Amino acid sequence: MKRAIGLIIAFCTVCGYGQRTATTTLLLQVRPEAYLLPSQIPLRFRVSADGASDVTAQTANITAWVRSLPGQPIRIVARPAAAFPFSWNGSATRSTQGAQSASCTSGTSDGTAPVELVSGWSRSGILTCAVTFTLTDARALAPGLYAANVDFAFAE
Secondary structure (H helix, E strand, O other): OHHHHHHHHHHHHHHHHHHHOOOOOOOOOOOOEEEEEOOEEEEEEEEOOOOOOOEOEEEEEEEEEEEOOOOOOOEEEEEEOOOOOEEEEEEEEEEOHHHHHOEEOEEEEOOOOOEEOEEOOOOOEEEEEEEEEEEOOHHHOOOEEEEEEEEEEEEO
């Protein structure tokens, strides 16, 4: 009987030892993510015959939240569907973490080509740009309503 108890104790000791030396591996994979709000805005400009009731500027706040891979540049573009020229002037109103190195851009567009809204952003963070869109040379345009949608997206 003593021998049976000794074998059981030895067997349990070996079992317990095997459990203490087991290896567990945890694999954590962080994937890039990006959110952009809004994804589209309508531009609505009005040119009056006498210039008294022109509406030639419109401001939109665009917020991007990005978790990127190391060294990956973060690009945000505006794709206008406009048949008229406009300019834009961006300024950062909020930036966190890696977005603090980013700048909101300014420039002009013929209304057909995508434009870059951000420069110098390469690390994860949150950036909000206040972007003012302005109808270029409104007095040279015929009176009327000038409307178009502008889509915002991350570019590769």
